Amino acid sequence: MYLHGTSKVNEKNHLEIGGVDTVELAKQYGTPLYVYDVALIRERARGFRETFKRLNVSAQVAYASKAFSTIAMIQLAEEEGLSLDVVSGGELYTALQAGFPVERIHFHGNNKSYEELDMAIKNKVGCIVVDNFYELSLLEQVCLENNANAKVLLRVTPGVEAHTHDYITTGQEDSKFGFGLENGQADQAVEQALHSESLNLLGIHSHIGSQIFETTGFLLAAQKMFAKLKNWNERFNFVPKVLNLGGGFGIRYTEEDKPLPASEYVEAIIGEVKKLADELSIDIPEIWIEPGRSIVGDAGTTIYSVGSRKEVPNIRHYLAIDGGMTDNIRPALYQAKYEAVLANRVKDPIEETVSVAGKCCESGDMLIWDLPLPKANSDDMLAVFCTGAYGYSMANNYNRIPRPAVVFVENGEAQLVVQRENYEDLVRLDIPLKSKVTE
Numbered sequence: 255m256y257l258h259g260t261s262k263v264n265e266k267n268h269l270e271i272g273g274v275d276t277v278e279l280a281k282q283y284g285t286p287l288y289v290y291d292v293a294l295i296r297e298r299a300r301g302f303r304e305t306f307k308r309l310n311v312s313a314q315v316a317y318a319s320k321a322f323s324t325i326a327m328i329q330l331a332e333e334e335g336l337s338l339d340v341v342s343g344g345e346l347y348t349a350l351q352a353g354f355p356v357e358r359i360h361f362h363g364n365n366k367s368y369e370e371l372d373m374a375i376k377n378k379v380g381c382i383v384v385d386n387f388y389e390l391s392l393l394e395q396v397c398l399e400n401n402a403n404a405k406v407l408l409r410v411t412p413g414v415e416a417h418t419h420d421y422i423t424t425g426q427e428d429s430k431f432g433f434g435l436e437n438g439q440a441d442q443a444v445e446q447a448l449h450s451e452s453l454n455l456l457g458i459h460s461h462i463g464s465q466i467f468e469t470t471g472f473l474l475a476a477q478k479m480f481a482k483l484k485n486w487n488e489r490f491n492f493v494p495k496v497l498n499l500g501g502g503f504g505i506r507y508t509e510e511d512k513p514l515p516a517s518e519y520v521e522a523i524i525g526e527v528k529k530l531a532d533e534l535s536i537d538i539p540e541i542w543i544e545p546g547r548s549i550v551g552d553a554g555t556t557i558y559s560v561g562s563r564k565e566v567p568n569i570r571h572y573l574a575i576d577g578g579m580t581d582n583i584r585p586a587l588y589q590a591k592y593e594a595v596l597a598n599r600v601k602d603p604i605e606e607t608v609s610v611a612g613k614c615c616e617s618g619d620m621l622i623w624d625l626p627l628p629k630a631n632s633d634d635m636l637a638v639f640c641t642g643a644y645g646y647s648m649a650n651n652y653n654r655i656p657r658p659a660v661v662f663v664e665n666g667e668a669q670l671v672v673q674r675e676n677y678e679d680l681v682r683l684d685i686p687l688k689s690k691v692t693e
Contacts, residue, residue, distance in 0.1 A: 255595060256509065258552045258639060259294030269555075269597040269637050272663030276557050277598045280635055283659045284674055285559040286577035288646055292330065292664035294553040295642075299334040301516030302545055311524050311541060316360050318501050318546025319345050321643040326662060326671035327550070328352035337380075339501075339544045343370040350377060360498075360542075362409075364431050365389075371396045375404060383407045383459050383498070385432060387439075390446055390453075397452035406447060407459040407498055408433055410440045412478040416463040416471025416502065431461070435482050444486055455492070457539055458483075461500030464547070467513050469522035472499055476523070480530040487534065494539045499523055501544035505551040507640050508591050516548065547643035554642020556581060556658075557597055560634040561613070571608045573627070575636055578612015579619045580655045582638070582645045586618045594625055597637035602628035610636065614653050646672070654680050 257263075264270040268277045271291050280287055299315070306313035316337035319328065323345050329352050331338060337358040340346045349359055357380040363370070364385045371389075374382060375396050384390050384406050397404050409432035433440040440458075447455040458479055462471045476499060486492040504513040523541065531538040558575035565571050584590035594610065596602065604626045612619035621638065630636070649657045656675035661668050 255600070256506070256593065256639075258506075259291040259297070261291065261555070261639075263600045267599055267601055269595065269600050271555060272668075273666035274663040274668045276555070276637060277635060279661055279663070279668060280557045280559070280597070282668075283661055283670065285557050285635065286575075286581045286658040287557045288581070288641065288658055288660045288672075289555045289557060290327075290550070290642060290660065290662050290671075291553045291555070292662050295330060295550055296334055298516065298545075298549045298553065299331070299336055302520060302543065302549075303335055305517040305520040306524070306541070309521070309524055311538070313541045313543070314358070316358075316542060316544045317549055318544045319349070320647060321546030322550045322554070322645075322647050323348050324646070324660065324672055325352040326660075326669075328354050330662075336549075337542075339546070343367070343373055346370070346373060346377075346379070356380060360407075360544075366392075368392060368396065372400070375400050375402050378402075381405045381407060381456065381496075383409050384443070384447070385409050387443065387446075390443060394450055394452045403452055403454055405454045405456050407457055407496060408440065408443050408447060408455065409459045409461075410435050410479065410482075412460045412462070412475045414460075414462045414471055414475045414478065416466045416468070432459075435478060440482060441486070441489075444490065444492065448490055448492060457494035457496035457498065459498035459500065459542075461544070462502060464502040465504040466502045467504045467511070469514070469519055472519070472523050473526045475499060476526045476530060480534060484534055487536070493536050496542055497527060497539040498542035498544070501546055501548070503545050503548035505548055505640060505643075507551075508593055510591075513548075516545070551643035552640045554640065554645060556638045556641040556645060558636045558638070560630050560632055560636055562632070563630075564611075571606060572611045573608040573625075573630055573636075574611045574613060575621065576613055577655075577658065578614050578621055579616065579650075580612070580614060580652050581649050581658050582621065582641055583648050583650065584644055585621055586616075592622050592638050592640060594622055594627075594636055594638040596628055596630060597635040599628055599634065605629045610638075614655070616652075651675075651680060656680060 302315045314337040316339040317331040318339045341362045359379045360381045362383045411432040433443045562574045579586045610622040659674035660672035
C-alpha cells in the first residue's frame with residue numbers, strides 16, 4: 255500500500271489525510287467526496303518554483319487550471335506564487351472571481367471566441383497564447399476595438415510527442431493545436447505578429463504530451479524551437495523574451511508509474527535552454543512551464559460508499575460504489591488505472607479481488623478492475639487515490655446524478671470548498687414545455 259503526502263492510517267484503522275479522518279469527512283459531507291491534501295499541493299508547487307529560484311533562473315510556473323479549477327484552488331495557486339493557465343472563458347471567469355492577479359494569467363485555447371478574447375483584453379490578462387491565424391486576426395481586431403495592446407506567445411507544434419516513457423519525433427505536425435514549425439506556418443505567424451501594432455510578441459510555446467516520465471521530449475522540443483529561433487533572429491532580428499515548454503509532467507497512479515521529481519525536470523530544461531541560448535549568443539529567455547496534474551493529481555482522493563455486490567461464479571466479483579464515471583470519467587475514456595483501499599478498514603487483511611463498478615447505467619462504468627481488498631460490505635467506504643486531476647473538472651450529470659462536494663484538508667482542519675449538488679440543482683436551468691392552448 256502506497257500512501258501519498260500527509261495520508262496515513264490512524265489508530266481507528268481509518269485513512270487520515272491532512273490530519274483529518276476521511277470516514278468522519280464522509281459522514282459529514284456525504285459520498286462521493288473529493289478530498290484534497292493541501293500540504294501536498296503546496297509541496298508539489300514549491301518543487302517546481304524553488305528549483306528555478308535555486309538555480310537563479312527567471313521563470314513562471316503556471317498552474318494549468320484545466321486539471322482542477324475552483325475559486326479555492328485558484329486562491330491556493332496564488333498563495334504559492336504560481337501563475338495561471340486558463341483555456342476558456344469559464345476558467346478565466348473563475349480566476350477573476352478568485353481575485354487572481356491578472357498579469358499572471360496566460361490564456362490558452364485553440365478556438366477562443368470573440369467574447370472570450372474581449373473578456374481577456376478588457377481585464378488586461380497578462381499573456382494570450384495564440385493558436386492559429388484566425389485567432390491572430392481576431393485578437394488584433396479586439397485589441398483595436400478596445401484601444402489596447404496584448405502580450406502574446408505563439409503556440410507551435412515542434413514535431414515531438416511524448417507520453418509516459420516514450421517520445422516520438424516526426425516531420426509531420428498533425429495536431430489541432432498550434433502553428434507548424436516545419437511547414438512555414440510558424441514563420442508566417444511570427445512575421446504577422448511582429449508587424450502588428452497591437453501585439454507584443456514575447457516568444458513561443460509548445461506542449462508535447464502528458465503523463466511524461468522522462469526529460470528527453472522536452473529537450474528535443476527546445477532544440478527544435480531554438481533551431482527556428484536562430485532563423486527568426488537572422489530574418490527578423492527577433493530575440494524571444496519567453497520560452498514556454500508547456501506541461502505534462504507525470505505522477506504516480508499505480509506502482510508501474512515512475513515519475514521524476516519536479517526538480518529533475520526543471521534542472522534538465524534549464525540546462526538545455528542555457529546551452530541553446532549560449533549557442534545562439536542571446537540571453538536566456540524567461541522559462542515558463544505549465545504543470546497541472548503534477549500539482550494536484552496525487553493530492554486528491556475520492557471517498558465512496560460501497561453498495562451492492564455481484565458474484566459471477568468462476569469469473570469475477572463486482573463491487574459497486576455510489577459514484578463512477580460521473581465523478582471520474584478517466585477509466586472509461588482512457589482506461590486509466592488507480593489504486594484504492596477501504597477507508598474505514600485500511601489495514602485489514604486482503605481476502606478477495608474485486609472489480610469496482612460505478613452506478614451509472616453503462617457497462618463501461620468500471621472504476622478499477624481486479625482490486626485486492628478485505629471482504630467489503632455495504633457499510634464500508636472505498637478511498638481511490640490520485641483523483642485530484644481531471645476528476646472534478648470532468649465531472650458530469652449523466653443519469654442525472656449530482657456532482658460531489660470538494661473538501662480541502664490541512665493541519666487537522668477541513669474546509670468545504672465546493673458544495674454537493676442536489677436534485678434541485680439538476681433542474682434549475684430546465685424550462686418546462688408551455689401548455690398547449692386548447693380551444
